Amino acid sequence: MSERELNPEYLADWAEGRLPEEEARTIEERLEGADEATRADAGWLRAFFQATRDVVLDDPPAGQRAELAKAFEAYARGRRQPGSLKRLTATLSFGGRLQPAAVRSAGGAGGQLIYTTETADIALNVRRRPENGMLNLDGQIFPNDDEEPEAFGVQILRGTEEVGTTATDELGEFAFESVPPGEYQILVSSEQVEILISPVELGA
Amino acid sequence: MMGGVRGIDRDLILACKKGQARAWDRLVAKYERLVFSIPRSYGLSREDAADVSQLTFTILIQSLDSLTGESNVKAWLATVARRHTWRMMERGRREGIGKEEDLADTPWLHGNEKPSERWETIDWLDGGLSKMSEPCQKLLKALYLDEVEPSYAEISERLNMPVGSIGPTRARCLQRLRMVLGER
Structure with missing residues (x-):
């Protein structure tokens, strides 16, 4: 058996149980003498396939979210304080090498965007990971008042799907690692304010 | 992440x-x-x-x-x-x-x-897949998480992907998923 046969594709065939018994046995013998990284690959694939056999991952019916929104509305009525949440859309004030999707994509090696609102300024930095083409996205939120900065939640959204969520630290900094290239909206929120950053094409 | x-x-x-x-x-x-x-x-x-x-x-x-x-x-x-x-x-x-x-x-x-195992597995898989690119998500779900268990030919038709590229693409997507999920 050649080294090529222990490549990821072949190992996946083995771990899935697609190979004839004799061929699978040969691979197992070969794995005993393989390097640690190859054995780790094989072990992970086995664990992954076992996990997929144990569970079903399925999306609920399309109408369910609307039904639940109605149920929540009944709970929420009377609990809201009108005007307590301020919703803002951030304006791009400095594009550097990046600009919103409608204008230009944030591709190449990376760059910085600065957004402003009446409540806070937001800096976004994008860096491509050379080993796999994924992106590291980090940034910082600078509240415009002199008060102690509050914690913000930061979400990246693709359409309505939440791709990632994190929170700012005590310096207002946040980071996402290994974000697949694509077009994203970014939502920054606290108890008092929601700031929406319009779609940005990252890493195209 | x-x-x-x-x-x-x-x-x-x-x-x-x-x-x-x-x-x-x-x-x-x-x-x-x-x-x-x-x-x-x-x-x-x-x-x-x-x-x-x-x-x-x-x-x-x-x-x-x-x-x-x-x-x-x-x-x-x-x-x-x-x-x-x-x-x-x-x-x-x-x-x-x-x-x-x-x-x-x-x-x-x-x-x-063990009562916690199954939902934690679902959460582990869902969390990892949600961070993958859409084509990888679709391919891995079709291959491993679709209860119909479609054949390569059916997946090829569904995802508009040549049958011959399913295996290599699957391997690349699995490698990326492993990077995202880490060890279990």
Whole structure:
């Protein structure tokens, strides 16, 4: 058996149980003498396939979210304080090498965007990971008042799907690692304010 | 990649308690697949799973006032979904003549399953796949998480992908998934 046969594709065939018994046995013998990284690959694939056999991952019916929104509305009525949440859309004030999707994509090696609102300024930095083409996205939120900065939640959204969520630290900094290239909206929120950053094409 | 998840959940719960619909929408969007997949993983139909899912989130609404910022909402939802899944299965076992043989193979009836394992597996897979590119998500779900278990030819047609490229693409997607998920 050649080294090529222990490549990821072949190992996946083995771990899935697609190979004839004799061929699978040969691979197992070969794995005993393989390097640690190859054995780790094989072990992970086995664990992954076992996990997929144990569970079903399925999306609920399309109408369910609307039904639940109605149920929540009944709970929420009377609990809201009108005007307590301020919703803002951030304006791009400095594009550097990046600009919103409608204008230009944030591709190449990376760059910085600065957004402003009446409540806070937001800096976004994008860096491509050379080993796999994924992106590291980090940034910082600078509240415009002199008060102690509050914690913000930061979400990246693709359409309505939440791709990632994190929170700012005590310096207002946040980071996402290994974000697949694509077009994203970014939502920054606290108890008092929601700031929406319009779609940005990252890493195209 | 995703830090401070518990902190985000705390913020969402507190916002829900104030009646903020957007926070509720986000909470549902974040956990609806986990909650729905729990009864599906125990073999319930989509219709029954939808009932369990609806009930679980409805109980969450009813329980919002008693939840605190320290509550682990993900584990809470998984526990409620699992409990009502089991109730529905038990009801089905009592009502269904001739279904005992099928349920006899169900590990939980014999106490062989660690109760937390299945939802944590769902959460692990869902969390990893949600961070993959859309083509990889679609391919891996079709290959490994579709109960129909489509053939390569069917996947080729569904995803508009040559049959010959499914194997190599699958290997690349699995490598990326491993990077995202880390060791289990």
